[in-house]
Amino acid sequence: MAETRYIFTTGGVASSLGKGIISSSLAKLLIARGFKVTIQKLDPYINIDPGTLNPYEHGECFVTDDGAETDLDLGHYERFTNVPTSQANNVTTGRIYQAVIDKERRGDYLGETVQVIPHITDEIKNRIRLLGNGGKFDFVITEIGGTVGDIESLPYIEAVRQMKWELGNRCLVIHLTLVPYLHSSGELKTKPTQHSVKTLLESGVQPDVIVCRTEKHLNQALRNKIALFCNVIPSAVIESIDVETIYDVPLLMRDERLDQVVLEKMQVPIRKEPDLAKWEEFLFRLKHPEGEVKIGLVGKYVELKDAYKSILESFIHAGASNQVKVEVKMIHSESINPETVGNLLKDLDGILVAPGFGARGIEGKITAIQFAREKMIPFMGICLGMQCAVIEFGRNVLGYKDAHSTEMNPDTQFPVIDIMEEQKKINKKGGTMRLGAYPCSIRPGTKAFKVYGQAEIKERHRHRFEFNNQYLESYEKAGMMLVGVNKEDNLVEMIELKDHPWFIAVQFHPEYRSTVANPHPLFVNFVAAAIIHKKS
Numbered sequence: 001m002a003e004t005r006y007i008f009t010t011g012g013v014a015s016s017l018g019k020g021i022i023s024s025s026l027a028k029l030l031i032a033r034g035f036k037v038t039i040q041k042l043d044p045y046i047n048i049d050p051g052t053l054n055p056y057e058h059g060e061c062f063v064t065d066d067g068a069e070t071d072l073d074l075g076h077y078e079r080f081t082n083v084p085t086s087q088a089n090n091v092t093t094g095r096i097y098q099a100v101i102d103k104e105r106r107g108d109y110l111g112e113t114v115q116v117i118p119h120i121t122d123e124i125k126n127r128i129r130l131l132g133n134g135g136k137f138d139f140v141i142t143e144i145g146g147t148v149g150d151i152e153s154l155p156y157i158e159a160v161r162q163m164k165w166e167l168g169n170r171c172l173v174i175h176l177t178l179v180p181y182l183h184s185s186g187e188l189k190t191k192p193t194q195h196s197v198k199t200l201l202e203s204g205v206q207p208d209v210i211v212c213r214t215e216k217h218l219n220q221a222l223r224n225k226i227a228l229f230c231n232v233i234p235s236a237v238i239e240s241i242d243v244e245t246i247y248d249v250p251l252l253m254r255d256e257r258l259d260q261v262v263l264e265k266m267q268v269p270i271r272k273e274p275d276l277a278k279w280e281e282f283l284f285r286l287k288h289p290e291g292e293v294k295i296g297l298v299g300k301y302v303e304l305k306d307a308y309k310s311i312l313e314s315f316i317h318a319g320a321s322n323q324v325k326v327e328v329k330m331i332h333s334e335s336i337n338p339e340t341v342g343n344l345l346k347d348l349d350g351i352l353v354a355p356g357f358g359a360r361g362i363e364g365k366i367t368a369i370q371f372a373r374e375k376m377i378p379f380m381g382i383c384l385g386m387q388c389a390v391i392e393f394g395r396n397v398l399g400y401k402d403a404h405s406t407e408m409n410p411d412t413q414f415p416v417i418d419i420m421e422e423q424k425k426i427n428k429k430g431g432t433m434r435l436g437a438y439p440c441s442i443r444p445g446t447k448a449f450k451v452y453g454q455a456e457i458k459e460r461h462r463h464r465f466e467f468n469n470q471y472l473e474s475y476e477k478a479g480m481m482l483v484g485v486n487k488e489d490n491l492v493e494m495i496e497l498k499d500h501p502w503f504i505a506v507q508f509h510p511e512y513r514s515t516v517a518n519p520h521p522l523f524v525n526f527v528a529a530a531i532i533h534k535k536s
């Protein structure tokens with residue numbers, strides 16, 4: 001397409017209605033019609049990025065290839081579209097203001113008074129257009145975080161208003177609202193939707209499409225009513241009914257003709273019907289499992305599923321790939337100790353120790369790993385999970401009594417995990433870890449090599465500490481093999497145990513690269529190992 005088109009997704013009535021999933025589903029449908037699409041998230045908070053946010057605040061921090069620490073919605077974008085995102089795909093109010101203030105300090109505004117309109121809104125528009133520049137994409141879908149009416153999102157809505165005015169039908173707004181069902185009267189209610197569209201209109205934005213999240217089907221009369229009150233055509237009132245899995249949503253949106261309505265509204269000639277054969281095959285395998293395995297996920301944010309979003313989604317992809325149901329049992333690392341471990345981890349077909357920071361729950365993770373190692377249960381460790389596997393092996397196999405990471409115990413006699421050289425001089429917390437994709441070379445003939453089927457790989461990172469190479473030889477000799485290394489910096493990236501059916505741990509985060517189209521081989525193989533373990 002000659003010119004990039006811009007689609008905005010706003011939300012009304014309540015948060016957490018699934019703007020990210022609707023945006024991802026629309027992107028998937030447009031891609032399946034042969035268009036090039038990217039999705040961006042604008043977050044109205046003041047943090048420069050979510051990297052400094054506690055998972056309790058905002059769930060998982062997703063990391064891109066170029067090392068951006070981003071909102072977890074970017075994970076959905078990648079899992080649905082199979083198109084990698086980058087720093088430009090997630091912008092926060094903090095970043096916008098920082099850019100404007102930097103310009104002001106440089107004198108770029110030549111004495112002007114710097115204001116929300118036009119300076120902040122111009123910066124927002126620049127960030128949106130940046131993705132459209134160069135004609136790489138036919139569509140840029142921009143999801144505006146938060147809910148209309150929030151003070152924080154006003155500048156974003158204003159930027160949308162201006163872009164609509166400037167671009168005419170190259171710009172379109174989808175408003176996602178909630179149509180609640182009142183059980184007492186047995187009715188779906190449209191009033192909250194009417195009010196939230198009114199709020200949007202107060203800011204000068206007329207939505208083109210209304211997507212209604214609902215637990216019951218919307219009949220035609222109700223669609224007509226919403227259309228009438230919200231100034232859209234009835235076919236632009238789209239139902240988004242609660243579903244079994246988020247991966248059903250692209251098909252539902254196809255059936256509701258969301259993509260067709262969008263294309264018609266933007267006067268884009270309809271090329272072909274979306275080809276979703278592979279997606280449907282994935283869904284079939286997901287919904288018709290021929291067995292079940294139980295994986296224990298040991299972490300410290302178990303009350304909060306969003307904290308491990310990408311890991312849980314990777315298990316869904318890997319389960320479908322193996323055509324088994326993967327039941328993930330969340331186990332709080334603080335509840336694990338030598339007395340409880342047997343009971344808490346019994347009946348598991350695989351154990352995964354999650355990434356994390358700080359000392360809380362660390363001993364429970366180490367105990368869980370000892371259990372997996374000694375009982376020959378398939379084990380996978382990610383980032384801190386790998387570091388704990390190294391500590392456990394040091395303490396219990398090599399006899400390094402107080403072996404630890406210097407993150408938890410700076411005075412340990414056996415600093416088997418230590419801070420990376422380049423990290424020593426860093427004192428700022430935000431955006432300063434070893435972040436993003438780095439190459440790793442895998443030793444041929446190992447399990448890890450078999451998993452990947454190749455020696456040279458690239459995976460995403462987010463850490464400050466690493467395996468201490470001083471201990472390389474002792475570990476190798478004792479049977480923990482350092483099978484993946486980054487040759488440039490000589491960093492250990494993957495370990496595996498010689499005498500164990502499946503014990504692989506990695507310093508990087510494979511979960512950030514698993515998508516519906518390309519389930520991650522580590523997860524796929526780990527689940528396969530769990531199936532074998534269950535049978536035995």
Ligand code: GLN
Pocket residue numbers: 354355356357358382383384385407462463464465466
């Ligand atoms: N805290 C560890 C480090 O910084 C592990 C980080 C992680 O698990 N993402 O190296």
